[in-house]
Amino acid sequence: MYLEKLSLTDFRSYAQVDLTLEPGVTVLVGYNGIGKTNLMEAIGYLATLSSHRVSSDAPLLRFGTERALIRAKLVRGGQSTVLELEINGSRANRGRINRSNPVRARDILGICQTVLFAPEDLALVKGDPSNRRRFLDELLVSLMPRHSATRTDYDRVLKQRNALLKSGRSGKFTAGHEATLDVWDQHMARAGAELLYARLELVERIRPHLKAAYAQLTDGSKEADAIYRSTLQGILDDDGAGAGYAAEPAAVERVEDLRALSVEELTQRYVQAFAASRRKELERGISLVGPHRDDVELILGEAPAKGYASHGETWSMCLSLRLASYYVMLDDARTGGSAPILILDDVFAELDVQRRRKLAAIVSGAEQVLVTAAVDADIPDELAGRRVKVVPGGIDESESR
Numbered sequence: 170m171y172l173e174k175l176s177l178t179d180f181r182s183y184a185q186v187d188l189t190l191e192p193g194v195t196v197l198v199g200y201n202g203i204g205k206t207n208l209m210e211a212i213g214y215l216a217t218l219s220s221h222r223v224s225s226d227a228p229l230l231r232f233g234t235e236r237a238l239i240r241a242k243l244v245r246g247g248q249s250t251v252l253e254l255e256i257n258g259s260r261a262n263r264g265r266i267n268r269s270n271p272v273r274a275r276d277i278l279g280i281c282q283t284v285l286f287a288p289e290d291l292a293l294v295k296g297d298p299s300n301r302r303r304f305l306d307e308l309l310v311s312l313m314p315r316h317s318a319t320r321t322d323y324d325r326v327l328k329q330r331n332a333l334l335k336s337g338r339s340g341k342f343t344a345g346h347e348a349t350l351d352v353w354d355q356h357m358a359r360a361g362a363e364l365l366y367a368r369l370e371l372v373e374r375i376r377p378h379l380k381a382a383y384a385q386l387t388d389g390s391k392e393a394d395a396i397y398r399s400t401l402q403g404i405l406d407d408d409g410a411g412a413g414y415a416a417e418p419a420a421v422e423r424v425e426d427l428r429a430l431s432v433e434e435l436t437q438r439y440v441q442a443f444a445a446s447r448r449k450e451l452e453r454g455i456s457l458v459g460p461h462r463d464d465v466e467l468i469l470g471e472a473p474a475k476g477y478a479s480h481g482e483t484w485s486m487c488l489s490l491r492l493a494s495y496y497v498m499l500d501d502a503r504t505g506g507s508a509p510i511l512i513l514d515d516v517f518a519e520l521d522v523q524r525r526r527k528l529a530a531i532v533s534g535a536e537q538v539l540v541t542a543a544v545d546a547d548i549p550d551e552l553a554g555r556r557v558k559v560v561p562g563g564i565d566e567s568e569s570r
């Protein structure tokens with residue numbers, strides 16, 4: 170697919186901007202802070218309903234405004250779709266597809282497909298597990314939009330269960346609470362099992378592409394891999410509640426064993442793990458087991474990438490993860506999905522010449538590639554294409570070619 174038109178109203182620094190694009194490579198060039206990333210962020214937001222830079226919507230609204238509008242015309246196999254998304258400061262965001270009646274924002278998920286590379290991607294390796302969970306879940310929802318509801322259900326139950334556990338912590342836990350917790354356990358086990366099952370499958374789809382992309386970007390002396398780590402294995406993440414907890418007993422030892430289980434069987438494992446960890450959860454006032462505390466371990470050669478990889482290796486790993494998600498989406502495109510728009514925001518300035526050229530050669534054949542750079546010189550020759558000049562408040566058509 171490719172993006173033919175993008176219009177933003179009151180989005181970030183733009184009161185109004187209109188951009189016309191073509192398939193193939195487009196490089197958006199402009200000074201630091203001029204608004205290049207703002208344009209890319211808007212396209213990414215249409216695809217994922219989240220920003221790669223901020224976790225809340227407020228910074229996306231132009232200062233002093235209450236509502237931002239992203240409008241895009243997408244073309245896929247000769248058919249165009251007009252997508253509109255209203256981001257509201259004080260009420261739920263709304264979408265519109267082909268000027269229909271407004272729909273929930275999440276109903277537009279899956280229509281605009283993007284893979285966005287950005288300097289923030291370093292957090293995929295260096296950051297806490299929430300970055301890697303988000304990477305997986307965003308890709309999952311792009312490929313299978315129904316999983317947006319799976320995530321929402323899970324998050325809702327988790328919130329309610331945590332509130333109940335907190336009341337247990339304050340010593341006000343009654344037999345009635347215990348019975349309610351049993352009910353929440355069942356709901357959370359089911360929603361968690363669906364999410365876990367989908368994530369495990371997705372990691373298996375990503376792995377061969379990750380290995381291949383890392384080999385393509387580097388001299389191939391080390392192999393890249395990704396291994397899902399589930400709290401069902403007695404493994405914890407260390408965000409929030411601190412280390413030191415493991416599900417007792419570890420319900421499943423190896424990720425291979427987890428993958429062999431059905432959603433129903435995973436549901437049972439969660440129910441058992443919740444029961445085994447209830448005392449600790451009541452002490453801590455928080456849910457300790459579930460996909461909200463899982464991780465994906467990224468491996469380079471023999472060692473985990475986090476804490477061991479060099480800066481260059483870390484970058485190659487992050488780029489390879491994004492390329493892997495691109496290839497997974499391309500696999501789907503062959504069976505009815507659509508090839509995603511590739512967005513490379515500010516990444517070339519971060520890479521050495523070798524890696525720039527290799528990355529450029531890999532992405533240059535995509536249906537549409539949007540690249541931003543402060544200086545033209547950072548863009549390798551492999552990405553010769555249209556140049557769009559970004560100037561204060563908009564696009565300078567006369568300087569674009």
Ligand SMILES: Nc1ncnc2c1ncn2[C@@H]1O[C@H](COP(=O)(O)OP(=O)(O)OP(=O)(O)O)[C@@H](O)[C@H]1O
Pocket residue numbers: 180181182183199200201202203204205206207208227228229230231232515542543
């Ligand atoms: N909500 C907002 N309202 C108004 N202006 C904003 C808002 N959010 C960000 N900005 C402005 O947008 C500009 C940043 O734009 P952007 O990040 O797109 O720059 P860029 O061209 O990608 O820069 P660089 O090359 O440095 O990465 C800043 O000047 C910032 O003050």
